[in-house]
Amino acid sequence: MKRLFDWLDSRTGVKKLTHEALYENIPGGARWRYVWGSALTFCLVVQFITGLFLWMAYSPSAQTAWESVYYIQHEMTGGWFLRGLHHFTAQMMTVLLVLHLMQVVIDGAYKAPREVNFWFGLALLGLTLAISLTGYLLPWDQKGYWATKVATNIAAITPVFGDQIQRLIIGGSDYGHHTLTRFFALHAGVLPAAIVLLVAGHVALFRKHGITPKRPLRKVDAAFWPDQVLMDAVASLAVLAAVVFLTVKFGGAELAAPADPSEPYSAARPEWYFLFLFQFLKYFPGGTEVWGAIVIPSLAMAVLAVMPFLGQWRLGHRFNLAFLGAVMAGAGLLTWQAKQQDAGDAAFGLALAQAKHDAERVVELAQAPTGIPATGAVDLLRHDPLTRGPRLFARHCSSCHQYDGHDGTGHVRTLEHEVQAGETAATIEAKYGLLAGDLERLNGSNFATVATGQKLRVTDPGSAPDLKGFGSREWLAGLLDPAQVSSSRYYGETKFKEGKMARWVKEKLAKKLPAKQSELEKVIAAVSAEAELLAQQALDVRDRSMIGQGRELARDEFGCTDCHQFRKPDPDANTVDLTGWGSREWLIGVVANPTHERFYGKKNDRMPRFQTDGVLTDSEIGLLADWLRGEWYRVPPVAR
Numbered sequence: 001m002k003r004l005f006d007w008l009d010s011r012t013g014v015k016k017l018t019h020e021a022l023y024e025n026i027p028g029g030a031r032w033r034y035v036w037g038s039a040l041t042f043c044l045v046v047q048f049i050t051g052l053f054l055w056m057a058y059s060p061s062a063q064t065a066w067e068s069v070y071y072i073q074h075e076m077t078g079g080w081f082l083r084g085l086h087h088f089t090a091q092m093m094t095v096l097l098v099l100h101l102m103q104v105v106i107d108g109a110y111k112a113p114r115e116v117n118f119w120f121g122l123a124l125l126g127l128t129l130a131i132s133l134t135g136y137l138l139p140w141d142q143k144g145y146w147a148t149k150v151a152t153n154i155a156a157i158t159p160v161f162g163d164q165i166q167r168l169i170i171g172g173s174d175y176g177h178h179t180l181t182r183f184f185a186l187h188a189g190v191l192p193a194a195i196v197l198l199v200a201g202h203v204a205l206f207r208k209h210g211i212t213p214k215r216p217l218r219k220v221d222a223a224f225w226p227d228q229v230l231m232d233a234v235a236s237l238a239v240l241a242a243v244v245f246l247t248v249k250f251g252g253a254e255l256a257a258p259a260d261p262s263e264p265y266s267a268a269r270p271e272w273y274f275l276f277l278f279q280f281l282k283y284f285p286g287g288t289e290v291w292g293a294i295v296i297p298s299l300a301m302a303v304l305a306v307m308p309f310l311g312q313w314r315l316g317h318r319f320n321l322a323f324l325g326a327v328m329a330g331a332g333l334l335t336w337q338a339k340q341q342d343a344g345d346a347a348f349g350l351a352l353a354q355a356k357h358d359a360e361r362v363v364e365l366a367q368a369p370t371g372i373p374a375t376g377a378v379d380l381l382r383h384d385p386l387t388r389g390p391r392l393f394a395r396h397c398s399s400c401h402q403y404d405g406h407d408g409t410g411h412v413r414t415l416e417h418e419v420q421a422g423e424t425a426a427t428i429e430a431k432y433g434l435l436a437g438d439l440e441r442l443n444g445s446n447f448a449t450v451a452t453g454q455k456l457r458v459t460d461p462g463s464a465p466d467l468k469g470f471g472s473r474e475w476l477a478g479l480l481d482p483a484q485v486s487s488s489r490y491y492g493e494t495k496f497k498e499g500k501m502a503r504w505v506k507e508k509l510a511k512k513l514p515a516k517q518s519e520l521e522k523v524i525a526a527v528s529a530e531a532e533l534l535a536q537q538a539l540d541v542r543d544r545s546m547i548g549q550g551r552e553l554a555r556d557e558f559g560c561t562d563c564h565q566f567r568k569p570d571p572d573a574n575t576v577d578l579t580g581w582g583s584r585e586w587l588i589g590v591v592a593n594p595t596h597e598r599f600y601g602k603k604n605d606r607m608p609r610f611q612t613d614g615v616l617t618d619s620e621i622g623l624l625a626d627w628l629r630g631e632w633y634r635v636p637p638v639a640r
Helices: 002-012 014-022 036-057 065-074 079-107 115-137 142-157 162-170 177-209 224-250 272-283 286-305 314-343 346-366 378-382 385-396 425-432 438-443 473-479 500-512 517-529 534-542 544-556 584-592 618-628
Strands: 414-418 455-459
Touching: 002 014, 036 065, 036 079, 036 177, 036 224, 065 079, 065 346, 079 115, 079 224, 079 272, 079 314, 115 142, 115 177, 115 272, 115 286, 142 162, 142 272, 142 286, 142 346, 162 177, 272 286, 272 314, 286 314, 346 378, 346 385, 378 385, 385 618, 414 425, 425 438, 425 455, 438 455, 473 517, 517 534, 517 544, 534 544, 584 618
Parallel strands: none
Antiparallel strands: 414 455
């Protein structure tokens, strides 16, 4: 073995190199404050190794990027752990670089003759942030796509050359395949190569000038080996332990739903280390944002760059310390403000919940037997009633209808109500068709403390029935309840409020109740069975006899067929056909054209003809109908 080492040394000089590396003199001996550089080098090695293995499974195109990351995260053995290590180590590098910068400034290690090495360190910080930004887009998910779009839009406000710079960055006039491939080339090729070169130069200059010790020295000089090597190893292991902990705790790196330019992503936020800049820009509205995005950050970087010259004077060094402290404190404060504002923003909370739902839903669909289609995973959500239905409802239906009191996506429209003398919470809730306690829930206070004349928020009841559970026995029972038929949940804000149906329920039907309650329940079961809801399938099979009786009672006892056609042709019918009421085919028909004689005809109250007038496509109407009926694919979760 000795002969082998001697042979290797004679060809490479490895003994001399090893001796110089391990026995470098450390003024004042080993100290924990010197571990940052080694910990950063360790993180860089982890990034290169994990990045190489991720590269082996990654496919950089707009139609395959998310799919390949999904494969890594959910199907490749240990893939989720590999992504987690890569993701959290990148975040750890940012923390370590900032700590290293602070240590260098505090110790005065940026002063002559170490100016160039300090600039190399600043450049490494910039490259690390750049490689994090480019890596953010590579999963091609909603979170990365929209956050990167916001970040790169900042380039467009650069004076004179803004548009050209943005086009150069994104590879064209809009975000797409070329944006992704360009970012991948930067992330996996250009930026790592630049980092390696800078690290090599940084280490070479460090070796040339040596360590700048913190004065006064507490111990005698010592060699790098063994004490400092041990401290560096412990620090690196601590970093690794923290990264592994975060990876296991969060199940790897987050993967949002596939990028979809047609679906805005209100939950888009930059990573935490860019959040301070995101918050800072809020203080520069309109045309002044160039100051917050370009001018002030550039001036701050310029001050950092000239620190070695300012630090030649004692007062200058103190200024540098104060400036760096102010920047760190300001960034921390802005980050905290951004978090606080998001925490108090109900709309952002709903967007975040929707984003989480979409991310979980697309995985559920991808794990179905049919898997991911050739057109890409984004089509799974585009053709999923559970995903598209609420959005279509919110966009096209919620101006009149509600879904369980909201617009289908969780947003609750509110109105202002000025409290009158003698009004109680119950009377206000009754006026607007609210449920008990809704008033206090919306306003976050006890009604007993509310003064006359104070303005409260109340839910906008809408001008058409609430469609949560439409077609079910429960929904129909409410419609046939004399106390509810004219409430905001049903006909309260429509012209049917005092129409023939409402009068029949409140007058004739009310006289039959409660004596005929059991017969009415059979009629409700019979009409609701027309919907053929999956959620009621077992009930309808069990109550087959009861449903048959209900059909007869609807004709003979309750006279429903005096106005409605129900399972038999009736030329005298003059309102909504109850045959197939609430079924998929019926629901698609009424959404497509409510003025058709089978539905409301000339009695239609403001409901648009969505298909006839070209507002919605057949596919969109089908998605909306399936969502309202609760029909979408479900698959049990697959254990990892």
